[in-house]
Amino acid sequence: MEAITGKGLKHAVKYVRAGVFLSLIMMGIATVLVFGVLIYARVLGSPPLAVPQSTLYFSDDGKVIGETNTGQKRYWVKLDDVSPYLIEATISIEDKKFFEHKGFDLKRIAGAALADIKAFEKVQGASTVTQQYARNLFLEHDKTWSRKLREALYAIRLEMNYSKEQILEGYINTIYYGNRAYGIQAASQYYFGKNASDLSLAEASMLAGIPKGPGAYSPFASMEKAKQRQGIILNAMAENGYIKTVEAKAAAKEELALTGTDPNRELKAAPYFQDAVANALRYQLGIDERTIELGGLRVFTTLDQKQQEAAEKQIKSIVAADSEIQAALVAVDPKNGHIKAMVGGRDYEKSPFNRAVQALREPGSTIKPFLYYAALGNGYTPATTMRSELTTFRFENGDPDYTPHNYNNKYANGDITLAQALALSDNVYAVKTHLFLGQETLAETAKKFGISTKMASVPSLALGTSGVRAIEMANAYGMFANGGKYIEPTLITRVETSEGKIIYEKDAEEETYLDPAKAYVMTNMMTGVFDTKLNGYASVTGSTIVKGLTRPYAGKSGSTPTDSWMIGYSPQLVSAVWTGYDDARKIEKVAEKSYAKKIWAKFMEDALQGKPVKSFKPPKDGVTGVHIDPVNGKLATKGCPVRRFTYFVSGTEPDEYCTDHLDHNELIPGAKPGGADKKSWYKKLWNWGD
Template sequence: MEPSHETQQQPKKKASPFKIILLLLGSVLAVVGLGGLGWGIQTYRQMYAGTDISLLDKEPARSTFFYDRSGAVITELTNARMEYMLLNHFPKIMLDAVTAVEDARFYEHHGLDYQGIARAFYQNLKSGYTVEGGSTITQQLAKTMLLTPEQTYRRKLKEAVASLKIEDTYSKDQILEKYLNYIYFGEGAWGLQRAAETYFGKDASQLTLAESALLAGIPKSPTNYSPVKKPEASKERRNLVLSLMAEQGRITPAQRDEAMKEEIRLAAPAAQQTAKIYPSYIDHVINEASQKYGLTEQQILSSGLHIHTNLDPKVQQAAEEVYRNPDFFPEDKGGLQSGIVLMEPQTGAVLGIVGSRNPDPKFREFNYATQNERQPGSTLKPLLVYAPALAAGFGPRDQIYDTETDFGGGYTPMNYRKQFHGWVTLEEALVESYNIPAVALLKEIGIDQGLEFGRKAGLPLQEADRTLGIALGGMSKGTSPLQMAQAYTMFANNGNLAKAYAIRKITDAQGNLVGRETQPVLEPMLEPGAAYTMTKMLEKVVTEGTGRSARMDRPVAGKTGTTQLPDTPEFKDRWGNQIDGSKDAWFVGYTPELVAAVWLGYEKTNKDHYLTTTGGKYPASLFKEVVSRALKDVPVTAFSRPEKYRAYAGGRKRINGENAPKYAERTGESGTAKAAGTPAAPAAAPAPQEAAAAAAAGAQAQTPEAAGAKGEARPAAAGGAAKEPAGGQPGAEGTAAAKEGAAAGGASPPAGGDTAAGAGADGTGADGTGAGEAGPAAGTGGGTAEGTAPPAGSGSTAGSEPPPQTAGGGTGAGSSTQPGGDEADAPAPEAAAGTAAGTGTGATP
């Protein structure tokens, strides 16, 4: 009997819990994914159905309205000036140029170029910032004509959906046709036909390859690539378009090279629409709307917007009235330009702008008040040197030794006419705009501290500006009147910088707010006491120093600035000497109610077109004329003194020669410039990198083209006579009158003694902020060292001591004690002559 074989039942394998979880999770994700996909498809269909692209078939004709600060309509503008042309009217080379630079795959994609988006993403990621965009021509058309300017993902999604619908509705040729007719080409030209007429005076069908490439490059940035305003940038952009066309096989390399050789030849300007009134202000408003609200120029001028501004008609009309009068520009050699910006210092509201002297301004022309980039000269000194010094604890009566100084690396800045003035106070150095003390003070406080302060004030300082020469206004890039006016608001506003803004709010055609309503933005820069002390010092620039042409019947503070001609053969006389002239002239000043910045100069300075004036003459006069008209019938108010203000004058600190003697203590010396035998103070220790960099830059402040500015030149005393600090005795110019000279009020500060509140009548303000710069008393006979009549009632500062008498060694037969400062301003008519017949050694009490 065979044994039975029973089959043994194997135990079943249990499913792994992990696999079960993965299976369940996968199922859930699949369901969710399918649901999300379904939701996405449904959302797309809804957005697609709700996207209205019918506007593309209508010529835009909605005007934009501009309002002043009281709500009254200033003007209205529209872009309904285009001349619509069919695509076959444009040459094929023009179409190739546009697609090459704006959308190379235009005829291949369906509204969205995924390859282009990926390429742009990669390039931007690799560069660390945006260098390339991925928008197609279809997207640009949708964005310009159909959508609001809000910068949100939802708007980008709407743009994508609209692009797809446009591609479904219109052919490629129709899309390109609409794009070329609606796009803005700058200089008031809407559409390609008007652009061809505006720039080249011809029909679009007659455009050459080089002309087509130039026009194709403009729409990306009509202001920056305008062949009228920026021909070099426009030419570079044109050549880029030609290179792209060659790379893409649209033209041959030979055609590219031939077109690149062509010079840009523009037609004579044609009559174009402009704002009916206040063109400079309206142009700036358009720029601000583009920069701050993300609006394109076409949206601004074609979307039926209502733009409410800060324009004050009284202020604006005052500026335009002065700028229309050629009598205020007496040295115009043809083409003299100027710009002025007026702001409310408490809020930053831009109240008025005149951006050129052109009698018939064109729409969107260059604005010298807001777009200009010029070296500001000595108007930069309060911002980068003296204000940071006050913030660091220096006082108006702290002293700097003004003598020829090598600051290291061969950088040896000079005062005007190579004059030196010995020990001068901070206040005197600012009032007279001396150069060497400004550089020495910047070195003392630290160049990085000065630059940081300037950048915080909104100035476009560059890494190349990190040299001691920046103390004299030698910016590598330059700045505009708008930026300078904004920076000076801190002095008139208790140390708070008010950010400039022209637009209060924008609403659309239905009354909905576009973006946010603008509120004043204040940024603390200085303690109120330091700002007030700065204001009192800058008041003396106007009452006693280089800015006397800005004086009016109300409190005024400000600073002059002048930059010299380039040190090139073009500006040499036949003996090889530098021509005595200027490139740029500035005045930046303020009252309690207004702050204004004025620039004067030529668009292109050459041997036939340069200034013979300085910031203290015509720019200061322009400031006075405009501001006095703008404030007509406005009650006179004083600068507001901060609560619990306690003046600090300083007087203990000495810079640039700690052991150097005062001129008054060097018995038997004339106090003249070093060239006349005056011993110099010990040379400052070589500065670290910044001084060497200044020298390497070619002594920046000595040549404007190397970013240097000359100090503000004023007629010099005979023999280059040096002066005591304000509050000390006048320089021993050798006049007989000086021998009888200064009585009470000629006291110099005591050695090592700080002075606080309670300064004399001629301290920094009647409240005695502590400058204590008492000039010689009325009736000195010799006047002050500036050659101006001394203020009546001058007195010595409390606590000051009379210095020892010094025998003056200078001889001055018939010489005048004209100012020895660094502004080349003519003395005011009431300046004291300060002359004496014969020669003599004037003993200075």
């Protein structure tokens, strides 16, 4: 053995000192770097955890009716709403030391690094749940060292600012499970048709194995590989003490009922309604487009699925399949303005144009109730009579002559009452009233009813020649139904974030615009549309559908050469139906002219089926009901062949009895035989002032 000389010893000590010095420098640099990274991470603060999520639309009973997405299904659920089996399975296979480390598993990292060195490339991962979550939130999934360094920084920031439970919740809500399903809720619904909270041990262990390689371990890609992966996970759960071995074996043998469909996938009930909701979010509530599409909002709407289905069903069954005519329907609850059903056309895929809210169409005679409401404030009553005959109106100001025509050119050629004129839709009576009130009156009155479109103050306006929207007409008629209150039509009752924070809630707002007494008198007159007691030179306009009606309704039909309408209501529901051609061609087929009435009648009966039958209750004050002869508007006597109980604004009811049907022995009520007072002497004694 050769002895170390003094010179050699000095060299050895020198090298040792240099090595120690360099090691200390390296350790110092590493320490500085570590502290620098930690300080930098602290300065950067907590990274945002928001990820794209589908916005869900709910009907009025809390059921999902549709969603927004960009081809991906993303729903966020709280950790407490996830099956414990799924949490335990995920930790067992992905990161069994998750609750112990600070974002990195050094032992796994060392093993992965050794494998990479042997292969001279990045081949094995050792990412913890925290690192994977960081990657899901902020990074691409390429296997490069630069990505790993950035991932490490994000992981540090996550661990410094969020609890383990928050990180785990974020991870299971963002991981990809294949088949466009991001997050455990979307995966649970797709693979098993249930919520994440309801997953069994067998189901949870199957799903936990998919993220490693959805193309390989999805049961729809390879059941064999999926079962192998499930077995590995179940064994890991048993080794980690989450379940017993016997439970693992039983779960591995369990046959799973796979669905392969998402309950919400491609679901778009009431597509026209949902488009209207999206527009309301955007333009009324001021929510930006990206938040609507990817913000994970929970939008609670007013849609009644039963009524929506009834609307779609009746339009489809009544309108001929080969017809090019279009149809629209809006139904509103008059008590709160909630839109319960909406159909904007016959086929959304062919034409998403929403005729219920966007189209401007001539309302025809459905505008007359606004005209006659104004007339009630200007001396008219349901018993006011005017002559119905072919009339040409000439104007001193040089305006052209105007000659309105009744349907089929039929006229009474005599006097008719306002109540009968409305029920028969007499156009001459309407134009006379319009000109008497002043041509500006109807346009101004329509504004009170919430009609926003500009109306031309011309003689023909009384017959509905200025365009209106179906949704506004439905809401306007709702004001008659609710006693004169204006309530803004409502599509949305509440909007929440994905975390459940309420960012919008509809307040109940109403303002009385109409006189309740006059509004009720109009409702009473509009019930006459379905009352054959008002038949005269023609039948009431609702006579063709009255046999199919089983409860009290009020309403008005309307038609122009290009448009057909029926608008009516019960105390619980008001609906407006329009039919016509998009290119405004004339409606010439007899069957097509009746579509609107038939759709309305069938829809109202279906929509209200099972609900109590309610009548229109008069207000406590302001109206008086009497029996009148509907032909002449006078108080009815026993001899009148037809008597109709009619409401008037108190103080305007008729005081003259009908004498047209008295025989020579019958007295007018209140009259005295021979004109003599037959009171007994003692009554005379005590009634000197009579």
